[in-house]
Amino acid sequence: MNESTESQKREADSESKEDGVASKKVKIESSVMGSDENGVNQLTFHIEADAAEDKGSRHAMEDAWVLLPDASLDYPGNLRCAHFAIYDGHGGRLAAEYAQKHLHGNVLSAGLPRELLDIKTAKRSILDGFRKTDESLLQESSEGGWQDGATAVCVWVLGQKVFVANVGDAKAVLARSTVTDGSQNHSDGVQALKAIVLTREHKPIFPQERSRIQKAGGFVSSDGRLQGRLEVSRAFGDRQLKKVGVTATPDIYSFDLTDRVHFIILGCDGLWGVFGPSDAVDFVRKLLNEGLPVTSISRRLVREAVRERRCKDNCTAIVIVFKRN
Numbered sequence: 001m002n003e004s005t006e007s008q009k010r011e012a013d014s015e016s017k018e019d020g021v022a023s024k025k026v027k028i029e030s031s032v033m034g035s036d037e038n039g040v041n042q043l044t045f046h047i048e049a050d051a052a053e054d055k056g057s058r059h060a061m062e063d064a065w066v067l068l069p070d071a072s073l074d075y076p077g078n079l080r081c082a083h084f085a086i087y088d089g090h091g092g093r094l095a096a097e098y099a100q101k102h103l104h105g106n107v108l109s110a111g112l113p114r115e116l117l118d119i120k121t122a123k124r125s126i127l128d129g130f131r132k133t134d135e136s137l138l139q140e141s142s143e144g145g146w147q148d149g150a151t152a153v154c155v156w157v158l159g160q161k162v163f164v165a166n167v168g169d170a171k172a173v174l175a176r177s178t179v180t181d182g183s184q185n186h187s188d189g190v191q192a193l194k195a196i197v198l199t200r201e202h203k204p205i206f207p208q209e210r211s212r213i214q215k216a217g218g219f220v221s222s223d224g225r226l227q228g229r230l231e232v233s234r235a236f237g238d239r240q241l242k243k244v245g246v247t248a249t250p251d252i253y254s255f256d257l258t259d260r261v262h263f264i265i266l267g268c269d270g271l272w273g274v275f276g277p278s279d280a281v282d283f284v285r286k287l288l289n290e291g292l293p294v295t296s297i298s299r300r301l302v303r304e305a306v307r308e309r310r311c312k313d314n315c316t317a318i319v320i321v322f323k324r325n
Contacts, residue, residue, distance in 0.1 A: 049321070050067075050297070050298040050299075051316065052298040052299045056270060062096060066086075066104065073105060076114065077115045079113060079116065083104050085154040089150045092146060095149050095235075095237035096150035102133050103130070107130075112156070117159050142239060147239050151232055151268070153266050155266065166250055167234035171201070175196075206233070230246065234250070235248065261322050265280050267316065269313065271316070288321065294321050298317055301317050
């Protein structure tokens with residue numbers, strides 16, 4: 001075992017609240033090794049991640065989020081594992097909290113690789129973990145008499161591979177440089193970053209989603225809502241709508257960590273309702289270049305969304321920064 005790839009020094013549990021925006025910073029100094037074409041290790045990264053939230057003008061906060069710098073839990077292994085997620089509840093917070101507590105453990109128990117990375121096995125484990133979480137959530141909601149649901153956007157970092165999974169309209173956006181040597185810069189001398197949306201929204205009006213809903217006996221109303229009620233077509237929970245096409249089957253995307261990868265922004269639909277992907281990447285990039293810590297950046301991102309851009313919804317964001325050593 002290479003000591004440099006396994007040693008971890010965590011600076012966690014740093015919580016703060018300013019102007020109603022709550023945040024929590026996790027600094028992960030676990031290295032991620034990269035290899036050149038000859039298999040020679042040449043890149044190491046550490047990760048800094050932070051979550052911030054604001055309930056906006058809503059009566060209550062229905063979002064939940066996860067920051068797990070060491071997400072192995074009861075499944076230790078040589079392969080480094082970190083997990084980050086946002087669950088955006090609707091109709092209540094119970095489904096979001098249930099997924100927050102159980103999804104990652106279900107993904108691990110489904111066989112998420114812990115010794116040697118296998119992409120197919122990892123994706124199958126994520127699919128199985130989503131399915132198991134939704135099945136057990138539905139059973140508990142039936143017993144408890146509650147019917148709310150939750151969308152989700154999740155990230156797992158396994159070694160030098162990143163997996164992103166989502167259901168609903170929460171999004172993950174990657175900031176990636178267009179070149180590896182930093183030769184392509186903005187006029188201010190800062191390297192240009194491209195915003196890449198890593199997730200696909202699941203809306204009832206989209207053809208693939210509408211087809212599934214109609215085959216299940218459901219309908220999409222003129223305002224784009226499933227059964228005239230729900231604005232998304234995939235989510236955890238929503239017990240009464242599962243029989244008409246709502247599913248918790250996620251889309252999954254994976255990519256390698258390279259020196260072109262700078263950061264990922266996870267956000268609920270409240271954030272993306274007032275921020276475009278490129279706009280959000282430019283906002284975070286500017287603050288990183290000013291030397292602000294990640295905990296301040298996530299808080300400023302949420303504050304900008306709610307206070308300046310008038311986001312009325314709950315607003316939650318996680319900023320995950322990959323720093324080359």
